[in-house]
Amino acid sequence: MKKALITGITGQDGSYLAELLLEKGYEVHGIIRRASTFNTSRINHLYTDPHINGVRLFLHYGDISDSTNLVKLLHK
Numbered sequence: 001m002k003k004a005l006i007t008g009i010t011g012q013d014g015s016y017l018a019e020l021l022l023e024k025g026y027e028v029h030g031i032i033r034r035a036s037t038f039n040t041s042r043i044n045h046l047y048t049d050p051h052i053n054g055v056r057l058f059l060h061y062g063d064i065s066d067s068t069n070l071v072k073l074l075h076k
Contacts, residue, residue, distance in 0.1 A: 001056075003027045005073060007064050015042035022046060022056055029073065031062045 004021050008014040009030030018028050032040070040047070048055050062069040 001025065001027050003029065006030045009059070010040050010042055012042065015046075018043060018046055018057065025056075027056045027058075029058045029060060029076070031064065031070075031073070032059055033063055034061055 002025070004017075004026050006014050006018055006021075006028060007030075009018055009028075010032055014030065018030060021028050030043070043057075046057050047059070048057065050058055060073055062073065064070065
């Protein structure tokens with residue numbers, strides 16, 4: 001299965017890209033800032049509890065300026 005990492009997944013472009021990639025069968029990982037947890041309305045319809053089998057959208061807290069965190073996410 002192809003995987004994608006989207007920074008800014010809660011924004012307009014990121015949410016549309018996530019929806020497109022999920023429709024194409026990708027496993028999608030999105031980076032959200034802690035301040036963005038209240039602004040997830042654009043992806044709420046895509047998100048499912050990650051403990052359910054078959055889920056392909058995973059959200060991770062982080063900041064693209066934190067290279068250590070980005071490297072950890074890329075190794076997952």
